[in-house]
Amino acid sequence: MSYLLKLIFSVAISLALCQGSVIQDGHRQLTRTQLRLKNSNAYIGYNRNNFSSGKRIEPTEAGVKAAVDSGLIKPDVETIVIIHGQYANDTDTDIVAIKNAYLRSAEYNVIIVDWRLAANMGDAAAFSFVPIIAEGVTEFLGFLTTGDTPAVATTKLHLVGFGLGAHLAGFASRNLPEKAQRITGLDPAGPRWDARSGRLTTTDAQYVEVIHTDGFGNKAFGIEEPIGHVDFYPNGGKHTQIGCPGHEQLCSHRRALQLFEASVDAGRANGLIGNSCVDMRQMTNNQCKGRTLEMGGLDIIKFGSGIYRMNTKRDYPFF
Ligand SMILES: *[C@@H]1O[C@H](CO)[C@@H](O)[C@H](O)[C@H]1NC(C)=O
Numbered sequence: 057m058s059y060l061l062k063l064i065f066s067v068a069i070s071l072a073l074c075q076g077s078v079i080q081d082g083h084r085q086l087t088r089t090q091l092r093l094k095n096s097n098a099y100i101g102y103n104r105n106n107f108s109s110g111k112r113i114e115p116t117e118a119g120v121k122a123a124v125d126s127g128l129i130k131p132d133v134e135t136i137v138i139i140h141g142q143y144a145n146d147t148d149t150d151i152v153a154i155k156n157a158y159l160r161s162a163e164y165n166v167i168i169v170d171w172r173l174a175a176n177m178g179d180a181a182a183f184s185f186v187p188i189i190a191e192g193v194t195e196f197l198g199f200l201t202t203g204d205t206p207a208v209a210t211t212k213l214h215l216v217g218f219g220l221g222a223h224l225a226g227f228a229s230r231n232l233p234e235k236a237q238r239i240t241g242l243d244p245a246g247p248r249w250d251a252r253s254g255r256l257t258t259t260d261a262q263y264v265e266v267i268h269t270d271g272f273g274n275k276a277f278g279i280e281e282p283i284g285h286v287d288f289y290p291n292g293g294k295h296t297q298i299g300c301p302g303h304e305q306l307c308s309h310r311r312a313l314q315l316f317e318a319s320v321d322a323g324r325a326n327g328l329i330g331n332s333c334v335d336m337r338q339m340t341n342n343q344c345k346g347r348t349l350e351m352g353g354l355d356i357i358k359f360g361s362g363i364y365r366m367n368t369k370r371d372y373p374f375f
């Protein structure tokens with residue numbers, strides 16, 4: 057879309073937002089647009105019985121109960137909730153590939169969040185709707201993790217989000233009564249997400265890991281600063297990632313998805329290992345020689361903190 061079209065679109069969205077009509081939703085009022093977007097989220101559950109056919113889980117107590125009763129959600133296994141980024145939906149190739157990597161490796165409940173309506177609205181609108189979309193996700197996760205016999209224990213809950221979806225995962229978990237065990241932020245969106253924006257941060261889950269692949273430069277899609285307990289910077293965390301043709305920035309941004317997929321796919325043989333850096337300068341200069349740490353991977357409980365760098369190979373699985 058041209059810049060002008062995007063601008064017109066954003067203005068149209070803003071106008072729609074300011075439209076007088078407000079609707080009561082629980083304890084407070086939402087605009088018609090906010091409510092429509094929040095209610096348009098879909099949650100698609102997958103398990104090992106059939107990789108390719110997901111089933112929608114309604115974000116209600118009855119919906120979660122039906123998913124448990126039908127065997128779609130198994131209460132004893134870990135639950136991975138994957139959240140796509142901007143200009144995408146649940147069929148995003150790399151999101152689907154991460155889902156498949158999990159299901160190949162062991163028994164998991166994998167749930168893909170589809171928030172395509174807001175995700176396709178243009179930069180300003182998509183950014184501004186992240187909190188309201190996340191509110192829908194929090195409600196859904198609430199039905200999964202609370203109640204007399206919770207379908208899912210928060211200690212077995214791992215949220216994985218890409219781009220805007222990384223911040224969405226942060227908002228969604230931070231507002232739960234008990235936060236998720238682990239969040240993996242895959243090249244979290246940079247533009248507009250300054251320190252006061254409510255962006256993904258360490259208090260959003262027991263453990264927050266971030267993989268930066270397009271974090272530097274004024275047009276970067278990702279974020280430069282370390283924001284998690286642990287922050288990995290493959291190949292320096294910036295475009296152009298090795299193996300990305302020409303100066304394809306989107307390729308570098310999306311590399312975070314593929315690196316994470318590779319780490320899941322490799323299971324116990326995950327060869328994506330970073331070295332700890334003293335500071336960002338050392339990271340940028342490729343001089344990190346500190347202790348080693350696995351990036352991504354299957355373990356729901358992870359330890360280790362700080363800044364890590366690794367240099368990858370150019371092709372999947374990149375090690
Ligand atoms: C998986 O689901 C699809 C779509 O519902 C169906 O066509 C296919 O037969 C299923 N495969 C198996 C192995 O059950």
Ligand SMILES: *[C@@H]1O[C@H](CO)[C@@H](O)[C@H](O)[C@H]1NC(C)=O
Nearest residue numbers: 143144145146147148149172
């Ligand atoms: C879903 O996203 C893909 C790109 O990842 C796009 O090609 C497709 O048209 C989208 N589907 C819908 C129904 O919007």
